[in-house]
Amino acid sequence: MNTEIPARPLLSARGLHVAFPGRRGAPPARAVDGVDLDVGAGEIMALVGESGCGKTTLARSLLGLVRPTSGTVSFDGQPLARSSGALKTFRKRAQLVLQDPSGSLNPRHTVYDAVAEGLRIHRYEGDERAAVAGALARAGLRPAERFFLRYPHELSGGQRQRVVIAGALVLEPELLVADEPVASLDASVRGEILALLLRLRDELGLSALVVTHDLGLAWNIADRVAVMYLGRVVEIGPVESVLVHPQHPYTRALLSVLPESGGAPVVLSGEPPDPSRIPSGCRFHVRCPVLASGGASAVSDRCRGEDLPVLDGRRRAVACHWVTATAGD
Template sequence: MSDALLQATDLHKSFGNGVRAVDGVDLTVKPGETLGIVGESGCGKSTTARLLLRLLKPDRGSIEFDGHDLTRVRGSRLRQLRGQLQFVPQHPMTSLNPRMTIGGSIEFNMRAHGMDRGARRVRVPELLDRVGLPPAHADRYPHQLSGGQLQRVAIARALATSPKLVICDEAVSALDKSVQAQVLNLLVELQRDLGVAYIFISHDLAVVEHVSDRVAVMYLGRVVEESATATLWSDPRHPYTKALLSAVPGRDRKRIVLSGDPPSPVDLPTGCRFRTRCPEAIEACVDLDPGLVPSRDDRDHNVACVHVKPWSFVGAAVPS
């Protein structure tokens, strides 16, 4: 897509033990929007984030960010692009130096991207104020702040280089509900004011619904459904998505209980990898490995399922 800020195409990443953690992922993020990524633990969400951040090198595929292929750039150019692509982790305490003040940690990120000392000293209190913390917190140490305050520091640090895209990996899952709401509202407010785009990774569907414009659902290393958030919630089409949404409290849906456990990513089933748990599986699912294709009646609603037309499959003949 020519208007995409980030476009990942056919991303693959396997590890030495044979685990196919990411197995043909396509993702698109437009400027100023939020893409949510959901799925069970172990489905490849966090590995995908590390690939997009170039903390891991993909085995195959491309990552176009702001007109550059991140899989090909190196050295100072990669460092420069990373300033535009930042990260908010699940546990900020583990990513902050306990011997460094909060202000020092924020400055460190700016210094790494070439900002001079005078500009850094001016920007730190501005950033703390922007995320709702007193500028005096710049002189405190991580152990002196609460979990919610530390997450605000992590957001301030991510914003220090004026990024175009911030990847939030389970950024509020360790916080209690009231603090979660405050941090989520802060992220929405910052997006509105600064125009920053987010990739928001979470297992909490209610949180993703609150912040996301579009949602990608992952299962065993692949995206199985992707659409606008409102569309996905009102009209889920992949059986796995239907099961996930049926478990969200307060929804008027019959609970769909999946049988068994996810297959091992080392030994995936033939055909559709969800078929061993799918309540809608048919004989064709044993052989056909469905690719992510637009639905016939909504080209912005992409689904990887034999029940969705038009038919398009990876490594299999198209049925007549």
């Protein structure tokens, strides 16, 4: 796995914010609240966090599916335009792979039609049958013609996910954004799909942003990992650095529940705060086990009252007053 940050970012976000209007006069929900993030050419980046942390909203805003409240998104060095024509062109180069293949596939469409749909939307002028067969083969469904006339209910869960991936590959994109791509699959199939994504990266030079709540998945597939909490990235860096030597208390808590961690799980108190009422100071301080144990007493006032800057998405970084203070000791 690569440990160095690629020299050329393929996808970049700077100062990205996404807020949704509050209900009945409530403050806006700040789903993404200031994010800088880069995905390099040929890189697999994992975006990790609890449910509700904003990672899916961030991923969709990077694809132009959700309009940011502020901030910029660039692809291949060019700002992402928001016109319908520009977004259509962009989505040929950057494809979304959803969590639930059953929900992604129309039960009335054959495998052939499901994979060919993108070609038809983009008015592909080449040999459609050859393109569909090639995409199915690259996704591991061989011989491809055997699957053309089958329907989703005739396939296994792993085969359905491969069809969804083939539907993304048929347009020959440069970037896949995969939202929990193996969460609905049996453990025996998960490894096969992860190996497929790695093979596609190696053979096709594909970049990928993999959205997941599973740090174990990130360890198996990613070059770099960004850990997200309550709308903001709190730790980022090469996967070996972040997962072997985690610094943020939130990252440590997430890792502690993995079976291979070998220690006692860290149980975080309460639920993440409402994104329409983000706490002052460090947004994690109300659940931080270090602060609760008195371990951060020297910086406790800063934890509760002083906000942290948006992390630079290009290098190893941590957003934590306690980590900053102890690093300087």
